[in-house]
Amino acid sequence: MPYLSLYRKYRSQNFDEIVGQEHVTTTLRNAIERGRIAHAYLFSGPRGTGKTSAARIMAKCINCESGPTPTPCNTCPVCTAITKDKLFDVIEIDAASNRGIDDVRDLKEKVRVPPSQARRKVYIIDEVHMLTREAFNALLKTLEEPPGHVLFIMATTEPQKLPPTILSRCQRFDFRRLTDAEIAGHIRSLCSREGYSIDDGATDLIVKSADGSMRDSISILDQLVSFSDGAITAADATLMFGLVEKSEIITFMEAVFSADAQQAFELFQKFFDAGKSFSLFLRLIMELLRDIYLMRQGLNPPRDSYADAERDTLRARARALPRPTLVALMDEVARVEDRIRWEVYPRIILEILIIKMIDLAAGVDDADAARPAPAKSKAAAKPRPAPAAPEPEPANQPAPPDQEPAQANAEPAPEPDPEDPPEEKDPAQDGGFDAAWKSILQSIRKKNLPRYLVFADAAAHMPDENTIVLSYAPENRFKKESAQEKNYADLLRQAASEKFGRELRILFRIDRGGDDETPPHEAEERAVEPEPQPEEPEAQNLSLFEQINETFPNNKELS
Template sequence: MAHLALYRAWRPQTFQDMVGQQHIVQTLQNAIRENRLSHAYLFNGPRGTGKTSAAKILAKAVNCEHGPAPEPCNECETCKRITEGSVMDVVEIDAASNRGVEEIRDIRDKVKYAPTEVRRKVYIIDEVHMLTTEAFNALLKTLEEPPAHVMFILATTEPHRLPPTIISRCQRFDFRRVSLPEQTARLREIAEQEGMSAEEEALTYIARLSDGGMRDAVSLLDQIASFTGGNVTLEQAVDATGGLPSEQFARLAAAIRDGDVSAVLHEIDEMMKAGKSADKCLEQLMHYFRDMLLTQLAPETAGTSGRVSDPSELRRFAADFPRERLFSIIDLLNRYQTEMKYAAHPQTMFEIALIKLCTAVGQTTSAEQPGVPASASSAPAGDVAKLQQKLAELERKLDAALQKGTGLSAAGKGQPSVGSGRGSSARDSSSAAKPVRSRVKLEPFAAAAQSPASKELLAKWPQVLQRVKEERVTVHAWLIDGEPVAWADGTALVAFKNTMHRETTDKPANKSMIEGVIGSILGEPASLATVMLKEWQDAASGTAMAEQAAGEELRLVPEDGSEPAREPLVEEALRLFGEDLVVIKDE
């Protein structure tokens, strides 16, 4: 039997055949009985839950020769022809391939004509969210005031992509996922009617894989029955769908629990030899640990929502994993699953993910504590406490030096200056609230902002972003907040609007990768410097003001031509801070 043939044979033909949608069935049947049908319906919900089937059943019910009736008879000529799709007045349109304004205008022109074969014209628009904005605008007026003989039924899996003006003109019905017991009972009925021999565990496994979609469940049963010759067992169902046996899950969980890297690599090698997909294996392993977590937190629901067929084995392993460790395992697998989509070698990513889980036994990795270096997370608690105490002492000395007005040079010669913002913050009692200024000297960059090299960097920045995205999509998410503003002395200066994005980009691993990409694009070694956008704008405007004032400076010179006398306070200030012009702006 060909794939999907079983579903076509068992596709719902009456409202009573709709599995798991009793609330919708009852509402539509009552509307037909009381002659309170709407001119437009919106059926939305997950795939395979019966939206298009319900639309066709409704079209048959309102046009049945023995109706309108709460249930179509499926025996009259009209019902049979609507089922076959040969009635010209019942039109099913796939909006994914007919999404333009011209197709909708054609509908708008034809709705004014009365039906020729049946009682009411019915337009079923599947995947309606794929229509263009112009097509929705063309549909809007017709949907608002259609002729009395026309009914529209819109079906979609993504109702949030529909304009609110369209949704407000429809009666909306939300189709829900079919529950596991309802799916299993329906699959058992189909297997008995088709003469299949199916194990109960296999049917439950198929229902879990379908994720609430009845169509997917029937299609999987059809596929597995074709693969096994009509004898559906759990082992064959797992093998036919590319899943992992529960024994392999158990061996992997034991290896991760014991930190046995060799056993993990051996199991991965066995999976790849069996033709398994690395991303699917990682996804199923994440579901396995999710089921284990549910076994700890909600034992009464774990058996009905999980994908593992041996709950007793799951409970045995759940006792060996602390709850916090299960959370960290699921989080790490989820992150690697996201990165695997862009990886050139998914198997390598899968191996690294599981090796990381093995090496994290009994400790919290730096990946689980964002912002904490790996060396700090593995350092003894005593050393960390000493470092924190020393850091606090240095901060106290720095604050005392600033309050005395001695500047940063008193804290130790050779230290880089933090900028003019520190001097003003020393006079403010709430200095902690002031943002830390950049340690990058911005004057060379401000002078080179309009140079040919800076313009070349700006022109090639989209290529840099694309290459970074290919290398590591997570770094691209942070870097895209930045804007290249200047190139000077082999260094690209990038200005950021968000402090967190800048700090994450400045991490050594991320910064090194970005520098390599910039160097390869520009054809020369490159360094990366970052600055906050507001600080850069201040520096750039200050440089422009200084250049403008340079040609207009007026000096008072005595008659004998000697240098004018300076005030003692000015002399002391020049001795402490130098003669360079500093522009101070209040934030």
């Protein structure tokens, strides 16, 4: 027998079986009982919450041979035909693929024809917001004067895209996201009906990944079933979905709380290499922070599934962390959580988040750490003594004594920094170099695209107020050489002096993670051009991880 996916097998066939939408099902039941069925309904709500299921149940309620009834029999020919999607008079239309006027015109014709087998024809129009404007207008005509033998049920995940004229002609029901408890309960019940065992950790992970969608939770369970042979465990779930385990998050956050940046970044690297889900990673951090917060207030975290030792660790944190710090941490994580799904470079954003969390936890000035001003960029950072021997693995380097870890790291590379939209303030004042550099690049871009492309590939920084250093990765050596050509370099110098209001030296280098490179034609550059001190340019092209190591070599001292 072919394996029937759980979510098909367990599609709700009765209002009773629809979990968590009582406000909808009760009203519909009552309407059927009282014979007051509207001619058009709109079921709106997130995906996988029961809209289509409810629409089909409604079709059965109306057409069941022992009906109309709020509890269809599910055994008569009409009910079974609807279950199998074979009843001629129940028509499901996917508006996403039948968007046009012709489809709706067609519908207008057919609507007039009375039902052949059933009491009432039921049109279920899924994703109705996808219809074109003309199609809406045609549909509207039908909705205005619907033949008595027709019921329309429209479903949409995006009701705000529907014209008000349509909305005003339907009775609307908003399906809601299912709660964690509802999903967990349903998952457990499906497992017991199927004879599977499932542990709490696995249920928990499914719930978290499903994000309020019952369908998603069931299809995750489906995959786990085939993966785990009857006994589903958190370990399976973790392995299969590349999820991060709670205990790993605790270890990670302990590293953050104790300002052990090296360990925090190593763990993050591990998650990243293992292809773990970023959004789940964030959600677990958020949950952990919330739990610590609750413990701090003397409350018990909901669904407390911590091991005793873990709970002790968290309690100790709860005592140690000031409330505003916790709130600021949650704020910061929530902000990142919000935007991470749209980000092209989620990794960089998460790395920046780690730095910010470390700063916040270490009590580095909140204002600076939470919203690092462009003013705190490298250009403004105090020049640091050069490390003795810059290496690609700078973990062992001595710590410069006068460092400002938060600021030095808040803007690690000229990657588009998500937290700092380019601010057009005087770049000469106290930093803002990243913003200034972006604007210099933009002005070059307007003048000459090829030259822009050559400069845009460099990591730029400003070791002192009269110098800009462009570092190229070794594989971009040819770009560096182009950049140094007079017509290129002049364009840059000119754009820079326009931006800063003074003449600047421009230096070019290849970044080899320590192997400094000074090509002979550096002399073509204006004036005396001592090669920049290696330490800053190194830092520019180090990965964030390496920079952290460099900046927090003995980072435990910060705690």
